[in-house]
Amino acid sequence: MDSKEDEAATPELLSFFYSRFFPYKTYVNWLNYETESNGAFKNRELSFTLPSDAYLRYNSYNGEEDLKAEIMKMCPTKIDIGAIYTAKPKDKKTMRLSAFKPVEKELIFDIDMTDYDEIRTCCSGASICYKCWKFMTVAIKIIDVALREDFGFKHLLWVYSGRRGVHCWVCDENARKLSNERRAAIVSYLAVIKGGTQVSKKVQLNRTLHPFLRRSLEIIEKYFEDIVLKDQDVLGSEENWSKVLNCIQDDEIIKKLSNKWNGSNSKSSVQKWDELVNELEHAASASGRKYSKKAEQLQICKLEIMFQYTYPRLDEAVSKNINHLLKSPFCVHPKTGRVCVPIQPDDCENFDPFEVPTVSSLYQELNLYVEGERKVHDYEKTSLKPYIKYFDNFVKGTSKEAREKNRSQASMEF
Amino acid sequence: MISIRTIVSETGEVKNHNQKYPYRLNFYSIPPIEEITTEEFEVFALDRLQVLKAIESASLRSRTELQVADHIRDISNQYLPLHSTDGGKNYPLEQERRKDHISHFILRLAYCRTEELRKWFIKQECALFRIRFIEENKEERQAFLNNERLNWNDLSQNEKESMKNELSHANPHIKFNDETFFIVDFEQVLDLVSRRAVYIKAGKAYVPTSEQVTLVVGEFRKRLSAALNLASRAFPSIDDERILPLLNNINQQYLGKTYVYNNNTIVDKVTADNVDQMVGHFPLCMQHMHIKLRELHHLKHFARMQYGLFLKGIGLTVEEALIFWRKSFSSITDEKFQKEYAYNIRHSYGMEGKRQDYSPLNCNSIIMNKQPGPGDQHGCPFKHFSEDNLKVFLTQTGVKKDEHLKAILDIVKGKHYQVACTKYFEITKCLEDSISRGDDERHLMETIKHPNNYFEQSVKLSKINNSQNSK
Ligand code: SF4
Ligand SMILES: [Zn+2]
Numbered sequence: 001m002d003s004k005e006d007e008a009a010t011p012e013l014l015s016f017f018y019s020r021f022f023p024y025k026t027y028v029n030w031l032n033y034e035t036e037s038n039g040a041f042k043n044r045e046l047s048f049t050l051p052s053d054a055y056l057r058y059n060s061y062n063g064e065e066d067l068k069a070e071i072m073k074m075c076p077t078k079i080d081i082g083a084i085y086t087a088k089p090k091d092k093k094t095m096r097l098s099a100f101k102p103v104e105k106e107l108i109f110d111i112d113m114t115d116y117d118e119i120r121t122c123c124s125g126a127s128i129c130y131k132c133w134k135f136m137t138v139a140i141k142i143i144d145v146a147l148r149e150d151f152g153f154k155h156l157l158w159v160y161s162g163r164r165g166v167h168c169w170v171c172d173e174n175a176r177k178l179s180n181e182r183r184a185a186i187v188s189y190l191a192v193i194k195g196g197t198q199v200s201k202k203v204q205l206n207r208t209l210h211p212f213l214r215r216s217l218e219i220i221e222k223y224f225e226d227i228v229l230k231d232q233d234v235l236g237s238e239e240n241w242s243k244v245l246n247c248i249q250d251d252e253i254i255k256k257l258s259n260k261w262n263g264s265n266s267k268s269s270v271q272k273w274d275e276l277v278n279e280l281e282h283a284a285s286a287s288g289r290k291y292s293k294k295a296e297q298l299q300i301c302k303l304e305i306m307f308q309y310t311y312p313r314l315d316e317a318v319s320k321n322i323n324h325l326l327k328s329p330f331c332v333h334p335k336t337g338r339v340c341v342p343i344q345p346d347d348c349e350n351f352d353p354f355e356v357p358t359v360s361s362l363y364q365e366l367n368l369y370v371e372g373e374r375k376v377h378d379y380e381k382t383s384l385k386p387y388i389k390y391f392d393n394f395v396k397g398t399s400k401e402a403r404e405k406n407r408s409q410a411s412m413e414f
Numbered sequence: 415m416i417s418i419r420t421i422v423s424e425t426g427e428v429k430n431h432n433q434k435y436p437y438r439l440n441f442y443s444i445p446p447i448e449e450i451t452t453e454e455f456e457v458f459a460l461d462r463l464q465v466l467k468a469i470e471s472a473s474l475r476s477r478t479e480l481q482v483a484d485h486i487r488d489i490s491n492q493y494l495p496l497h498s499t500d501g502g503k504n505y506p507l508e509q510e511r512r513k514d515h516i517s518h519f520i521l522r523l524a525y526c527r528t529e530e531l532r533k534w535f536i537k538q539e540c541a542l543f544r545i546r547f548i549e550e551n552k553e554e555r556q557a558f559l560n561n562e563r564l565n566w567n568d569l570s571q572n573e574k575e576s577m578k579n580e581l582s583h584a585n586p587h588i589k590f591n592d593e594t595f596f597i598v599d600f601e602q603v604l605d606l607v608s609r610r611a612v613y614i615k616a617g618k619a620y621v622p623t624s625e626q627v628t629l630v631v632g633e634f635r636k637r638l639s640a641a642l643n644l645a646s647r648a649f650p651s652i653d654d655e656r657i658l659p660l661l662n663n664i665n666q667q668y669l670g671k672t673y674v675y676n677n678n679t680i681v682d683k684v685t686a687d688n689v690d691q692m693v694g695h696f697p698l699c700m701q702h703m704h705i706k707l708r709e710l711h712h713l714k715h716f717a718r719m720q721y722g723l724f725l726k727g728i729g730l731t732v733e734e735a736l737i738f739w740r741k742s743f744s745s746i747t748d749e750k751f752q753k754e755y756a757y758n759i760r761h762s763y764g765m766e767g768k769r770q771d772y773s774p775l776n777c778n779s780i781i782m783n784k785q786p787g788p789g790d791q792h793g794c795p796f797k798h799f800s801e802d803n804l805k806v807f808l809t810q811t812g813v814k815k816d817e818h819l820k821a822i823l824d825i826v827k828g829k830h831y832q833v834a835c836t837k838y839f840e841i842t843k844c845l846e847d848s849i850s851r852g853d854d855e856r857h858l859m860e861t862i863k864h865p866n867n868y869f870e871q872s873v874k875l876s877k878i879n880n881s882q883n884s885k
Pocket of ligand 1: 780832
């Protein structure tokens with residue numbers, strides 16, 4: 001199959017998508033978490049971006065029907081999901097501010113390719129290609145396993161953002177109920193890349209790596225050569241290798257290596273990396289330096305560079321605040337026309353952002369579909385099917401957890 | 415005499431307890447019940463405040479934990495000595511502990527009223543408790559914890575062995591074989607989690623005894639913050655007219671809320687703590703930003719740049735600048751401050767990045783460049799204020815006579831902002847009367863070209879006046 005061309009989502013295509021494909025029922029079930037008479041869903045903030053670029057915050061709905069009616073009417077180019085509040089967000093204006101407080105929201109993560117601009121050499125800004133998409137694969141792998149094994153979360157929904165990044169929704173009950181302080185602690189545990197554009201060395205490690213970093217390093221080691229050295233060729237041009245050398249806190253080594261590399265274009269990044277590693281090891285074991293602080297620093301420097309060039313770059317502000325909104329799954333990206341579909345974390349290396357259905361491809365698929373005996377849903381006639389199925393299954397999981405919780409609570413009340 | 419009981423009984427249940435203090439450490443769950451003099455009341459409160467204040471500035475100066483502890487021990491011994499039980503022969507333990515107990519409760523009242531005050535108090539008290547807990551000997555500690563019924567599940571020997579690698583990697587500094595681990599929910603040790611200083615698995619944290627202090631301080635913080643919330647609701651019911659002013663006075667002192675402008679003080683060394691006293695020497699633009707900083711606890715980027723470089727120009731060192739801005743931005747977390755502001759401050763002192771040493775902006779560039787947008791406080795009031803606002807501000811800052819006001823505003827209308835600034839200087843420093851009598855065009859001063867020049871002139875002038883006065 002050819003990869004699907006980017007194609008802006010026209011209002012006609014959008015409304016076609018919203019009427020035939022958007023999974024309203026599962027969606028409402030998901031956000032409701034089995035609360036009685038849609039209690040959680042009713043108090044959930046949804047906000048819409050309209051084609052006019054107007055941004056409407058604090059919408060809320062009673063259920064599937066009025067949600068669908070409104071979406072069909074507004075035809076939003078983007079839907080954001082916010083927190084569950086103490087009351088219906090649409091009544092916010094009529095309430096005292098102190099009575100309107102966010103109480104729950106999924107723990108969310110946002111990883112965006114633009115944050116990789118200082119390390120990727122293939123593209124920049126909004127564009128992506130197969131080469132840099134691999135950064136997202138590594139990001140999913142590292143964060144997913146940490147959230148599951150370290151924090152014990154089970155219900156993680158990974159979603160393609162429609163263009164150049166991924167989102168993660170941690171839907172476990174204890175994740176939804178986290179205070180801001182706790183969210184911040186989790187983010188700080190997971191965040192390894194620190195510092196803004198004016199800081200060249202963004203990773204500081206201790207000599208003994210924490211088990212979480214050790215595990216992350218194992219994943220990084222699998223990909224580093226392939227992604228960073230071969231695909232991105234970060235030691236290729238002088239402009240790029242000098243950025244890498246800037247992470248080394250030793251002027252002598254920097255000078256030595258840049259003398260070696262200057263003017264010679266014959267060496268590959270892999271060869272240069274070997275030279276760099278050798279140089280670091282040599283300097284660390286040089287006489288008089290063994291076991292010194294400096295030697296330690298040089299030894300760990302190799303790992304710091306590997307982390308800086310491979311470790312996921314999280315948008316920390318998004319995750320730290322219970323109020324923060326995040327683009328909803330199954331939106332359509334207005335520029336690319338791609339649907340924000342779920343990604344299976346255990347199969348994320350096979351996820352291809354260029355194969356994701358676009359609204360226009362769905363339109364064609366539906367037109368080409370030959371009706372059979374059995375009556376099937378529209379989505380089942382198209383390449384959207386596996387994604388919707390996956391989402392259905394995911395929501396079965398979160399609903400089950402919520403039901404069990406309700407049951408155990410009911411029996412306790414007896 | 416004031417009965418503490420009448421104050422503190424509002425804050426919670428008064429348990430009947432004998433006035434003996436078996437432990438040096440105290441969770442302050444039981445309010446003191448006794449009468450003390452107003453004098454003692456104030457002395458106790460201010461002494462404890464000295465200690466808390468020292469803790470704050472020690473941690474702001476980012477010394478090592480050891481240095482901070484040393485420093486605090488010195489200050490404590492001076493203002494609020496508190497010795498361990500084994501020092502009983504040499505020290506009046508009962509008295510020390512009574513003072514510790516009562517002073518804590520007085521400050522609790524003084525600092526319960528707003529979120530900001532509570533946050534400040536909790537932070538410093540937790541730090542103090544932490545230092546004391548670490549210093550206490552093992553037996554006393556354990557006895558105290560037993561008494562408070564604080565204990566956590568231990569990791570069994572077998573489990574411990576099976577996790578040996580993970581545990582020792584997460585805590586490389588411990589002696590693994592001697593260590594016991596507690597199993598708690600990760601939420602109980604957020605501080606360790608965020609520093610990756612503990613092994614966590616499936617939401618459980620495995621905390622070594624050496625980090626037990628984090629658990630205990632966590633418990634201390636939890637209880638204290640609950641008690642403060644309770645007290646804040648009880649506060650309005652305190653109407654003892656002897657106590658209220660005392661309490662108000664206490665909590666105001668340490669957030670830099672009231673700045674005393676004393677024209678006669680010329681401080682030679684500019685520090686984070688005495689900037690407030692120098693505001694009287696500042697030109698209008700800097701006065702404005704200073705007032706806004708105190709009011710909003712924040713300034714936007716260009717204002718931080720304009721004001722920050724000015725302060726640098728009058729002699730505020732980079733260390734002091736970090737403290738000054740950290741304290742001033744009182745509503746943000748340390749982490750946010752470190753991440754978003756500390757770099758830029760050091761940068762402006764040439765300590766980061768291109769290591770360019772930036773000099774304070776002159777009037778011309780303040781007036782011409784970077785026009786302030788919504789929410790911006792930088793710029794030059796003469797140029798960037800509406801006439802009405804400028805009028806109000808001039809009146810507030812010492813232009814009392816209508817003719818003076820009119821004179822300045824006329825100059826502003828002619829777009830001679832720096833001349834207006836000079837006029838303002840002359841008027842507020844009372845040079846006006848002595849000079850303009852004879853010749854209207856004559857100025858004692860050269861036109862102000864630089865805010866820092868304004869400052870220097872002002873300081874110089876007050877030195878002259880001082881020496882004349884003392885003759
Ligand atoms: S004229 Fe210069 S010194 Fe005076 S207020 Fe304006 S900018 Fe500041
Ligand atoms: Zn690319």
